[in-house]
Amino acid sequence: MKILVVEDCRSNRPQLGQRVERFGSTALPAERGGDAIALFAEHHPDLVLLDVALPDMDGFAVARRIRALEKSGERTPIIFLTSPGNDADIERGIAAGGDDYLNLPINDIVLGAKIRAMHRLVLMRASLLAVTRKLDAANQELVRISSSDGLTGVANRRYFDDAISVEWRRARRHSNSIVMMICDVDHFKSYNDTYGHQAGDDCLRKVATAIRQHTERPSDIVARFGGEEFAVVLPETTIGGALTVAEKIRLAIRALDIPHASAPSGFVTVSIGIASAAPGFDNPPDDLIQAAGKALERAKHEGRDRVCRADAA
Secondary structure (H helix, E strand, O other): OEEEEEOOOOOHHHHHHHHHHHOOOEEEEEOOHHHHHHHHHHHOOOEEEEEOOOOOOOHHHHHHHHHHHOOOOOOOOEEEEEOOOOHHHHHHHHHOOOOEEEEOOOOHHHHHHHHHHHHHHHHHHHHHHHHHHHHHHHHHHHHHHHHEOOOOOOEOHHHHHHHHHHHHHHHHHHOOOEEEEEEEEOOHHHHHHHHOHHHHHHHHHHHHHHHHHOOOOOOOEEEEEEOOEEEEEEEOOOHHHHHHHHHHHHHHHHOOOOEOOOOOOOEOOEEEEEEEEOOOOOOOHHHHHHHHHHHHHHHHHOOOOOEEEOOOO
16 A cells, blocks of 8 residues: 655654554655645555645645546545644645544554555445446447347447437538438348348348448448348438449449349349438438438339439439
């Protein structure tokens, strides 16, 4: 246990340090408040014994500076060293961030008891912090699992519904456009019938990976929309930019060379419908989804393995 001993009296400071070390702790001596703050920042002691009267600043200011240096969730016990009967100093010390006090001159029995008590607090706090971090990690993992599609690893439909609402409001605030595309694996039912559901699952995983690889911005959203359909949301993107992305996705999936005997090309392909909108107060995101869906229907009707946009004839 490292203990920062802040005492301005040159005769008392070494003596107090020696007494601290007799209890199995390491003493970090400091005479001035500035030195104490520097030692605290460098060594991160487990306990601070802090005299109220110091040459350059009072102990209350030192305590406030120490508290300001601590990160969220950290709290190093501070015990003020005060004269007997000085209740005002005790009150100010607690208000400045102190946890306890010792009357001068210090009694060895009381000093040992205080150090042991504070050591227990340090251990309890460390244990609580470790448990808290584990809970935070577990909660983050639960959020990730609940928002991901178990088969493909991209976002699931529930996440998509929440995310597009958020992006819609953000685009409306900043007067930006938002683009959505729906990618549908062509003739997927016949693929499953021919090669089996396990091969179908593997096909969907490969398609999802290809789509994700061509939507690299942190703000882009890729989600499994349902069955063999994937939705892509591209905030702050022009329709021209989205068409470029869509064509890259279409070609990337062709390049996978996944055999499909029932498809005209002999390989797995996708049809993509694209729609763009400038969000307002009278047009909900459902309008954008429906427009992208209609564009997808046209892509299928025109022969599949192509990209169609909602506002093009």
